[in-house]
Amino acid sequence: MGILYSEPICQAAYQNDLGQVWRWVREDNCNINIQDGFNGDTPLICACRRGHVKIVSFLLKRNANVNLKNQKERTCLHYAVKKRFTFFDYLLIVLLMPVLLIGYFLMVSKTKQNEALVRMLLNAGVQVDAKDCYGCTALHYACKMKNQTLIPLLLEAGANPMIKDKNGESSLDIAQRLKFSQIEFMLRKAL
Template identity: 30%
Template sequence: MIEPLSPLTATRARACVCALLLVAAQSACARQGPNMSHDPSTDPGTAALARAAHSGDLADAKRLIADGANPDATDADGTPLLQAAILRGDRRGFETLLEAGADPAAAAANGNTALHVAAMQDDPTFLKTLLARGLSPDTPNARSGETPLFNALEARNDDAIGTLLTAGAKVDATDRYGATLLHKAARINATGWVVRFLEAGADPTARDRVGATFQPSFFRPRDAVLTPQARSDREKVRAWLVQRRIPVEDKH
């Protein structure tokens, strides 16, 4: 038979339980952090603006902004409303937010602007609309310094790369570590774009922060693991370098 706790012991037990619950609650709040204040779902004005934009109601969107809704508010992941519309493929919401005053240069938590996000989408409408509004095709990522061409290359979005190059994007753009598009194309084994960037005037001797050109990454994979097209691209690059008397850094 279990004996009942004394009044003093019971009081102490209740106090311990309360203290543990308080610590757990504080820990949960700490984990949620500042993102809660940026989540549109916690701000009625911003949530209403998102709905108005999605429905294409420009007048209502402008009214909500005039009343204090932030057109550049971010969600819990740090993504601005305009970028969220692009990611959803929501053309109407995207265009409404732009017309209502959303800033396409506003950076997400990862540093991307709307142009960077648009460069990764299959739908070319978003990218072309932003460029037509005068955004620089060389707009840097706020954190990495990468231009939208890096994003388009990462997504293997050939159409977006072409659109950006036609808009005047620089083929010698670098990120904050000094890596060029050639470096990135070589790292991700986009051999065709290594060829095309070289032909477009990219500097084959450019070195990143550690002093490497694009060649170590480009020539690192063994021929045996390459596709026939990649092997052909490799030979084109080798011939291109030899023709210009640039030392080939192929260690195989």
């Protein structure tokens, strides 16, 4: 089912309804950065939660503020990095894997889509080292998820692997603790 939003444009962005998002923006351009009454999500954050690249692109072209934070103090980048495959994605991948590697190509396609989403946000000027309510940056989450495709993008954009979260742990500490040697190497190289 997902999340329910009090703001119709936020609900439309979350549900990937570009027509409705366009309608709400056309009606009042202030809707672009409106924050939902429940959790403070903006339409951009809603679209990033689900990885809706077309809606993110549409909102960015209309100057949506990439640095607005919700009640958990997260920006759209936090959600873009935290985006995981859905249960349905995994099911399709597993079912289609034996069929001419379609499952593999679906997985690669979803990964590339997420990478494109993060690139769009970085190009739009999102603060790469913004901390959430736990003191975590997008790089913290990318390390926790062992996301070897997003970590180089974040580092290239100037992410600092030494920023500590509220538990006193840096992205580098996470990579060491979880024994992700390739990621640890990438982070050390960026210092």
